[in-house]
Structures are given as C-alpha cells and as structure tokens.
Amino acid sequence: MSAAQEARRRLAQRRTRKLAIRYAVASLLTVLFLFPIYWLFMISFKTPEEIFSSPPVWYPASIQFDNFAVLFRDGDAVTVWNSLFVAGVSTVLAMFLGTLCAYSLARFRTGGDNLAVWIISQRMIPPIAIVFPLFLLYVWLGWVDTYHGLIMLYTAFNLPYVIWMMRGYIEDVPSELEESALVDGCTRWQVLVRVIFPMVRTGLFATAVFTFVFAWNDFIFALVMTRSEVTTYPVQVTHYFGAQSNFWAKIAAMSVLGAAPVFVAVAFLQRYLVRGISMGAVKG
Amino acid sequence: MARLKISGLKKSYGKVPAVRGVDLDISEGEFTVLVGPSGCGKSTLLRTIAGLEEADDGSIEIDGELVNDVRPRDRNVAMVFQNYALYPYMNVFENIAFGLRARKAPKNQVKDQVQRAAEMLGITSLLERLPRELSGGQRQRVAIGRAIVREARLFLFDEPLSNLDAQLRDEMRSEIKRLHQDIGKTMVYVTHDQIEAMTLADRIVLMKDGLIEQQGMPLELFERPATRFVAGFLGSPAMNFIPATLKRKGTGIAMVFDDGAALALPASRKASLSGSVGRAVLFGVRPEHIERSRKGSARPGQARLKVTIDLVQPTGPRTYGTFLLGGVETVAELEVHDVERPGESLALLFDMNRIVIIDPETELVISHSGT
Ligand SMILES: Nc1ncnc2c1ncn2[C@@H]1O[C@H](COP(=O)(O)OP(=O)(O)OP(=O)(O)O)[C@@H](O)[C@H]1O
Ligand SMILES: [Mg+2]
Numbered sequence: 001m002s003a004a005q006e007a008r009r010r011l012a013q014r015r016t017r018k019l020a021i022r023y024a025v026a027s028l029l030t031v032l033f034l035f036p037i038y039w040l041f042m043i044s045f046k047t048p049e050e051i052f053s054s055p056p057v058w059y060p061a062s063i064q065f066d067n068f069a070v071l072f073r074d075g076d077a078v079t080v081w082n083s084l085f086v087a088g089v090s091t092v093l094a095m096f097l098g099t100l101c102a103y104s105l106a107r108f109r110t111g112g113d114n115l116a117v118w119i120i121s122q123r124m125i126p127p128i129a130i131v132f133p134l135f136l137l138y139v140w141l142g143w144v145d146t147y148h149g150l151i152m153l154y155t156a157f158n159l160p161y162v163i164w165m166m167r168g169y170i171e172d173v174p175s176e177l178e179e180s181a182l183v184d185g186c187t188r189w190q191v192l193v194r195v196i197f198p199m200v201r202t203g204l205f206a207t208a209v210f211t212f213v214f215a216w217n218d219f220i221f222a223l224v225m226t227r228s229e230v231t232t233y234p235v236q237v238t239h240y241f242g243a244q245s246n247f248w249a250k251i252a253a254m255s256v257l258g259a260a261p262v263f264v265a266v267a268f269l270q271r272y273l274v275r276g277i278s279m280g281a282v283k284g
Numbered sequence: 285m286a287r288l289k290i291s292g293l294k295k296s297y298g299k300v301p302a303v304r305g306v307d308l309d310i311s312e313g314e315f316t317v318l319v320g321p322s323g324c325g326k327s328t329l330l331r332t333i334a335g336l337e338e339a340d341d342g343s344i345e346i347d348g349e350l351v352n353d354v355r356p357r358d359r360n361v362a363m364v365f366q367n368y369a370l371y372p373y374m375n376v377f378e379n380i381a382f383g384l385r386a387r388k389a390p391k392n393q394v395k396d397q398v399q400r401a402a403e404m405l406g407i408t409s410l411l412e413r414l415p416r417e418l419s420g421g422q423r424q425r426v427a428i429g430r431a432i433v434r435e436a437r438l439f440l441f442d443e444p445l446s447n448l449d450a451q452l453r454d455e456m457r458s459e460i461k462r463l464h465q466d467i468g469k470t471m472v473y474v475t476h477d478q479i480e481a482m483t484l485a486d487r488i489v490l491m492k493d494g495l496i497e498q499q500g501m502p503l504e505l506f507e508r509p510a511t512r513f514v515a516g517f518l519g520s521p522a523m524n525f526i527p528a529t530l531k532r533k534g535t536g537i538a539m540v541f542d543d544g545a546a547l548a549l550p551a552s553r554k555a556s557l558s559g560s561v562g563r564a565v566l567f568g569v570r571p572e573h574i575e576r577s578r579k580g581s582a583r584p585g586q587a588r589l590k591v592t593i594d595l596v597q598p599t600g601p602r603t604y605g606t607f608l609l610g611g612v613e614t615v616a617e618l619e620v621h622d623v624e625r626p627g628e629s630l631a632l633l634f635d636m637n638r639i640v641i642i643d644p645e646t647e648l649v650i651s652h653s654g655t
Contacts (some may be wrong), residue, residue, distance in 0.1 A: 181382070185434075186357060199373070
C-alpha cells in the first residue's frame with residue numbers, strides 16, 4: 001500500500017469515527033428530549049397499579065384505553081373540543097384579518113414604517129399585565145366564559161404576530177407578479193387570492209401553526225376568563241392536581257388528548273414549517 | 285387595435301421627477317419604440333400608460349377615451365415585463381390562460397385561445413411545464429403568449445429581451461417583428477438596445493431626463509438628428525464629435541480644426557452655412573462615413589485628410605481605426621485590411637454630405653444631411 005493510499009484510508013477512518021460520535025450524541029439527546037413525552041403516553045395507557053408500582057414499569061403490560069374512556073364518560077374531553085374550537089376559529093380570523101393588514105402595510109405602505117413597528121410592539125406586552133383589566137372589561141361586556149370572548153381575545157393577541165410575519169412574506173413577492181395580474185384583468189382582491197396567497201402559502205401555513213399553538217397553549221387568559229362553559233383543556237388538567245392526591249391517569253390521558261392535535265398539525269405541515277421559518281430567518 | 289394619445293404627461297416619485305411633460309400620438313397598428321439612457325423615464329411612461337402608476341398631470345387617451353382614472357384591468361392593455369413575471373406555481377398553460385380566467389372567459393374558449401397563442405409562439409410542447417423548467421427564451425415566449433392571448437387593444441413591452449443572450453435576442457427580435465406584422469396591434473416597446481429600436485420601430489421616440497428629445501422614423505432620427513444627444517445616442521460605434529471653426533476657404537467653406545487640419549464642405553451646404561462663418565462649432569461624423577482614400581475613389585462631397593492611426597480594432601467584417609483629429613480621438617470604420625498596425629499613416633475620405641454640424645452652446649444641430 002502506498003503512502004498516499006494509506007493517508008487516504010486514515011482520513012476516511014477518521015471521518016467515519018467522527019460521524020459515529022455525532023450520531024451517538026444526537027441519539028442520546030433525542031432520547032433525553034423524548035423521554036418525558038414517552039412517559040406521558042405510557043402512563044395514559046397504564047392501569048392504576050402500574051402507575052403507582054415501585055420500581056416504576058417502563059411500559060404497560062397491555063394497552064388499555066380506560067383512562068381515556070373515563071374522560072369521555074365524565075365529559076372532561078369536551079374541554080379539548082373547546083380548545084380546538086376556540087384556537088381554530090381565532091387562528092382563521094387572525095390569519096384572515098392579519099394577512100389583509102399585512103398586504104396593506106407591505107404594498108400601500110400604510111402608516112409608513114412606524115405603524116408596522118407599533119403593531120409588533122403590541123406583541124411584547126406580557127399577558128399578565130393586561131389580563132385583569134381585560135377581565136373587568138369582559139365582566140362589563142358579559143363576555144366572561146363565552147366562546148366569542150375567548151376567540152376575540154386570542155385573535156387580538158395573535159394579530160400583531162400574524163401581521164408582522166405576513167408582511168415580511170408579502171414583501172418578498174416580486175411586485176411585477178401583481179402588476180402583471182392587475183394589467184391582465186384582476187381586481188386587488190383577485191390579486192390577493194390568485195397571486196399573493198399561492199406565493200406566500202408556505203409562510204401562511206407556518207404562521208398559522210404558531211398562531212394556533214399559541215391559542216392552544218394559553219393558560220393565563222383561559223384561567224381568568226372561563227368558568228365552566230368554555231373551560232379549555234390546559235385549565236381542565238389543573239383541576240386534577242388535588243391538595244391530597246393527583247389523578248395521574250387523568251392528567252396523562254388528558255395531556256395526550258391535548259397534545260395530539262398539535263402533533264397532527266405539525267406532522268402535516270412540517271414541510272411548510274421548516275421552509276417558512278428558514279425563509280423568515282434569511283430575511284432577518 | 286387602438287390609437288394612443290398622450291398630452292402633457294407628468295409623473296414624479298416623491299420629489300424625483302421621472303416624466304416631465306410628454307406628448308405622444310401613436311396611430312393604430314403602429315410599432316413605437318421608446319429608447320433613451322437609463323433612468324430617463326421610459327418604464328415610468330409605460331407603467332403610467334398601463335395604469336400601474338397614476339399620472340400627476342396630463343392626459344392619456346386610448347381610442348379617444350380618457351383613461352387616467354380607469355383601473356389597469358379596464359384599460360384592456362397587455363404588458364410584457366423585463367423579468368417575465370410568470371407565476372411560478374402555475375404551469376405554462378395556466379400562465380397563458382391567467383388573463384382569460386381573470387375575465388371569466390368560458391372554458392373551451394380559454395383552451396382554444398391558449399392553444400392558438402402557443403402555436404403562434406411554438407411552445408405547444410411546453411404547456412404542462414412549470415416556469416422554472418424553462419429556458420430564458422422559452423419563458424419570454426410564455427410571457428408574450430400571456431399578453432397576446434387576451435386580444436388587448438394595446439401592447440406594452442418593457443425591455444422584454446434584455447435578459448436574453450445575444451443570439452436568442454436576435455431570434456426573439458425577429459419573432460416580435462413578425463408577431464406585429466401578423467396581429468397588427470398597436471405596440472409600445474421600451475429598449476436600451478438601439479439595434480432593437482432601429483429594426484423594430486415604425487417610429488422611435490428618444491427620451492432624455494423625462495422628456496422626449498426627438499421622435500420620428502428610425503432613419504429620420506439617424507440621418508437628421510435634431511440635437512447632439514440624438515446624434516450621439518443612435519449608431520454604433522457612436523458618432524465622433526470634434527470641435528472646429530467654420531472658415532471661408534477659397535470660394536467655399538471649410539471646417540478647420542485646432543491642429544490646423546481642414547475639411548472642405550460641399551457646395552450644397554454653402555448657402556445654409558454662410559451665415560455661420562467664423563463660428564466655433566462641433567463637427568459630427570459617423571465612423572462609417574469615413575473611408576480609406578484610394579486612387580480615383582473620391583466622390584463629390586468627400587474631403588481628404590492624412591492621419592496616423594494609433595489604435596486598430598478588427599471586428600471581423602470591419603476594422604475600427606482610431607486617430608487624433610483636432611486633438612480628439614476619432615474612430616473610422618474601415619475595410620478589414622485597410623490598416624493592419626498602429627502607427628500607419630493613411631489618407632482618409634470624409635463624406636461631408638452626411639456630417640452634422642452642431643452649435644456647441646445649445647447643442648442643437650444646425651446642419652445635417654437633409655439641409
Ligand atoms: N418606484 C420608484 N420610486 C422612486 N423613484 C423611482 C421609482 N421608479 C423609478 N424611479 C426614478 O424615476 C426615474 C425614471 O425611472 P424609470 O424606471 O422610468 O427609468 P427607465 O428609463 O425605465 O430606466 P432603465 O432604462 O434603467 O429601465 C429614475 O430617476 C428613477 O430613479
Ligand atoms: Mg426601465
């Protein structure tokens with residue numbers, strides 16, 4: 001074997017070793033991050049004995065859905081539906097209104113740069129700072145513990161984010177595409193539907209997912225603004241933490257129910273999410 | 285087909301004036317080319333005609349209808365953009381059909397018309413492809429297809445060929461000319477390229493700083509420029525401009541340069557120039573109107589001068605020779621073997637019938653081949 005070949009072989013070896021280490025570290029981290037989620041799912045399928053057994057069992061002897069059945073029988077599961085409905089409707093509303101505003105900001109320079117910055121600054125307000133004044137307003141309006149009350153709140157809170165993101169995506173659409181459409185016979189509305197939407201589809205989906213997840217995750221607004229009619233699932237879960245005992249089976253099953261829609265959404269929209277986020281990142 | 289009439293058109297972007305008062309009257313079926321240096325307002329003028337920019341002042345009439353306040357979609361014009369502006373998420377068929385669909389044309393009509401436009405442009409085999417799967421020339425064809433499919437009354441082109449390589453540009457240029465002959469619509473075409481301007485145009489409109497410098501048939505502008513700018517803009521290589529003085533010489537008038545060289549003017553120009561004797565002028569001569577002197581080759585109106593060539597640039601069919609005249613670098617377009625090496629001395633013939641004489645103060649042409 002010549003010296004050159006020998007050197008090449010060693011280089012290849014070193015590369016293989018490096019790659020192996022990288023994979024090992026990546027796998028380890030993945031296990032570390034996924035473990036709590038794994039544990040949650042497992043608990044939801046365990047019997048009470050398995051949940052409290054010591055030492056803990058790593059997986060249930062048989063998959064059983066009793067923990068979920070209880071949730072549906074007692075009506076707890078309806079809170080997941082509440083969350084889904086409130087988050088879904090507010091996302092659609094925020095996306096629709098926000099995209100229109102963003103188009104106006106991007107193309108007609110409505111309000112110059114200042115209006116756009118002011119809008120995003122609204123997003124910086126910590127919810128805790130406004131939740132009690134809002135509560136007083138809602139009491140006065142009679143909106144506490146109503147669907148529309150919560151929907152309005154999430155829509156309003158998400159609008160700045162949607163406007164800011166969509167404005168960036170729309171600005172990236174070459175204006176000739178729109179101008180060509182205008183000359184070819186489109187109205188502004190048609191331009192929006194036939195040119196802008198398809199061009200920003202990726203960003204639109206990515207933004208919608210984040211908007212949805214915000215509403216889905218929200219705890220503070222839901223805790224203060226709801227009582228019994230439109231309790232959302234994060235609030236419901238806290239009811240299971242008792243002073244004397246915790247209902248681990250219910251907590252786990254409810255959490256799985258609550259996480260499922262987000263998992264599904266992300267799985268379907270993964271492609272858009274990754275591209276949408278990196279698009280935003282390149283733009284800075 | 286339509287007549288386009290523009291009067292006193294003005295358009296500024298904020299404080300930047302782009303079009304400063306343009307009058308233009310284009311008759312039905314005419315092919316008008318807008319040329320001029322970068323930033324002179326060609327695109328702005330075109331976009332204002334399309335309704336993409338709002339005029340600050342003046343009027344735009346299409347077929348006698350004032351369209352200043354008419355939305356772009358209702359002006360019934362078609363426009364081809366420099367970067368094609370194809371919709372990346374639609375295939376070629378849908379791109380071409382876009383305008384028809386926007387106007388809610390019936391389905392089978394859309395199909396027929398797209399097919400016809402595609403045939404005209406030779407892109408029927410590409411209809412299923414996405415724009416990113418096309419070459420530059422093919423994209424340009426699709427963009428043109430999208431414009432012609434709609435039967436608009438007025439066609440606007442903004443530098444449609446400038447993103448193509450030279451060979452493709454020649455090809456597309458002929459195609460656009462043929463297209464115009466076939467469909468006979470009124471077209472306004474913006475370009476930087478003077479070959480495009482000369483070959484395509486029924487009429488050239490030469491713009492400068494937001495104003496029309498001169499307009500007319502291509503050869504009219506070429507042979508009878510009104511200003512130094514026009515004379516220098518058209519023609520490649522550009523016209524030579526050399527300061528000189530008009531002096532009486534014998535019974536005629538001659539152009540005398542700073543270095544003492546003199547070129548006699550033909551008798552036909554004497555009448556119009558006798559009032560200017562003694563004046564400082566700019567002498568303008570195109571490189572192709574200077575040739576090498578051979579025994580017995582001089583024709584009436586030609587003036588002979590001995591020069592030393594100091595730069596030789598062969599292009600293949602012709603050779604450019606540069607020499608100093610009145611202290612100014614002057615280019616002559618010579619036959620290939622007229623001069624081989626720099627430093628050669630040569631007798632040149634200047635075609636004095638075709639020179640222009642310019643007032644250096646006003647930069648207006650005071651004498652050209654037509655006078
Ligand atoms: N959107 C705009 N905002 C501000 N100024 C502009 C805008 N568009 C053009 N201008 C300015 O208006 C003037 C005319 O521009 P225009 O695009 O019409 O020139 P042009 O003749 O088409 O040039 P080119 O040959 O480079 O395309 C230029 O000074 C340009 O800087
Ligand atoms: Mg331009």
